[in-house]
Amino acid sequence: MAEESCSVQLIDGDGEYNVSGVESFMKTIKLAECGLSYAVVSIMGPQSSGKSTLMNHLFKTNFREMDAFKGRSQTTKGIWMARGLNIEPLTIIMDLEGSDGRERGEDDTAFEKQSALFALAVSDIVLINMWCHDIGREQAANKPLLKTVFQVMMRLFSPRKTTLLFVIRDKTRTPLENLEPILREDIQKIWDGVPKPQAHKDTPLSEFFNVEVTALSSYEEKEEQFLEQVANLRQRFNHSIAPGGLAGDRRGVVPASGFSFSAQQIWRVIKENKDLDLPAHKVMVATVRCEEIANEKLANVTANEDWIELDEAVQHDIVPGFGKKLSAILEKCLSDYDAEAFFFDEGVRTSKREQLESKLLQLVNPAYQAMLGHLRTKTLDAFKDAFEKALTRGDAFAIASRECTEAFLAKFDKGCEDANIKQANWDPSKVRDKLIRDIDAEILFVRSTKLSELTEKYENKLNKALKEPVEALLETAGDDTWPAIRKLLNKETKVAVSGLESDLAGFELDQATVDELLSKLEKYARSVVENKAREEASRVVIRMKDRFSTLFSRDPDSMPRVWTGKEDIKAITKTARSASMKLLSTLAAIRLDEEKDDIENTLSLALVETSKTGAIKDRGLDPLASSTWETIPNEKTLITPVQCKNMWRQFKSETEFTVTQAISAQEAHKRNNNWLPPPWAIGAMFILGFNEFMVLLRNPLWLAVIFVAYLVGKAMWVQLDITSDFRHGFLSGVLSLSTKFVPTIMNMLKKLAEEGQRPNAPDQQQRAPEMNSKSFGNGVHNNMNSSSSSTSSSVTSSDGCTEISSPLKQ
16 A cells, blocks of 8 residues: 555665655655654664564565575665554654675775664664674674664764664574573673763763663564564554653654754764764754744745735724734734644744744734824824814813823723734833824914914904004093003903903913913003004194194184184184194103103193293204103104104194185185275265265255165165175176176066055055065065075165165055
């Protein structure tokens, strides 16, 4: 059967190690799965001593046997290896090339020693095949073999204790009890005679070998008895590695998965004729194999679909159960490594396991960091939303920030626990610290924004409460202007500061910060007033002109002045200018502190009291020839003395026209309202008209004619409104009268004719003069186009006398 013929040449006759063949053999028999549960049995002895035959019958192998009909010759070349069938544990059988062969010659013993050393290094049990009739002989072929075994044994540093099973072939009638002492004595003599290193000079044979002896009958003469004895001997190889078994010493055993590599390295060292350090070799094999196993497991994890999916998922978002899933993958990898490397040197195995674990953690660390990054980002975003909602529903800022911070840091810690990898001792504190810094930065930003909004809110309130009132107060510009402004400023500032302080309580700021914000608000309120004052100061000339115009053009009752000639224009001008100067002095400096100054007196002396100013200038002292005010700092100065002087000059030049107009209007009014001739003319008329006056006295009828002429002339005067026509000039008056004279005369005549044709009623006889007068007046009024309607109902005198009826009707 295929299983029965499973054998391979381990080392050929030229000493070449069959790497591929051994690897294939190991896979076939599944040696790597055995761990330490396997045994290696080898056999050595003289050429053609029946070694292969014995192994084939003892372990059911299929080694090539010598053909007796072809003569005695070398059958096995090199070292062959096969699996023993139906034996527990798995037993590897090695058949070595026979010693003392004529093919290699007397001097070519190098391969014998090398193969013997190799067998002792890799085997748990070494069978030494020898003929019974050679026992006790001094020059028998077994002694060179034993010397070779003992000599090469000395090249093993700290060797394990190997079982030497001497198989006596073709046993004679001599009992085994008699043969064994002789054999042991010969073995001891050979051991004692073998040169030993100083370290093992006094070491007994039992420290290196466990010597067992058995005997077998002749295969050719007593085959049945031989097979029965072989079957009994086979039973001793079952469970050979158990305590008390043939291969009980397992100190130097190499795990099954490393057997091929170990055997290859041992053979390489032996061929190089170096001393074989089995403990060091064991470490070296463990190092190589554990490294191979670790790399294999690492490659398995890298190609693991679960890991690939997990790694891809965590690059995009949080993966629930990340830590458990990844820990399970790593745990399986490490468990598989432990299972395969369990039987190798503990120190090497542990070291390589640590290296594998380090590589695995290095492999998964980016995914872990990505997981923490997502946790930090998601937590920060959730914190921002929750914090904003808390502030929106009116929670106090400090309480909201504290509660949200605690809640979301706890949530982050829980996420870190979920992402924690059991095999790693990674500390997420750095990411947590960064999250804390981000949260603190967000809180600081929101706090700064909220504080800015609060400050802006109260600044707007101050703007609304101060700007227009201050502007109104500055426009009035009296002695109580700045005290009123100070009172308003203190009141509104106190209200704003109190409100802001109340709102700041929810922020739990330190007192220094609160004081700074309140102080900033107070300064802002002051700056509002100062800016408004500067704004008003920039257009002070306009304000002065408005004030002058108001006071000059209107009386104390705010009625427009009519310049009739009775008004004292000089006094009015001085009063208006003094009021304008008061405005200038008020806006010359900021007086928010209760400090007295002499600006008003200085301006009054320099600009209004010209007589006193002239005396000062005569002495070469000009109080306004300066760029600063005494006791007024530069930062509080709005208009310098020099600027005041220039502005006053500009103000006077721009208001001079108004005064000139008033004077002109007054003079014109006087001229228009003076109808009497000059006194000299009146005297001349009286002297020259004395004769005519006497004629009137002698003839009273002329008085009636003159009276009628007066009435007609008065009526014409009123109807034509001569005063208003000549008010615009003589030429325009003449032209206007020339167009209205004839229509007015015709109107009057028409009315008189109509009144003459109307019959008189009895009840109207007594009132005829009065009605005629009214008819005459009304008739003229109804047909006139004059603009004056107040005099249309009657004819009155210019000084307000009672109405006079016309006598023409009589």
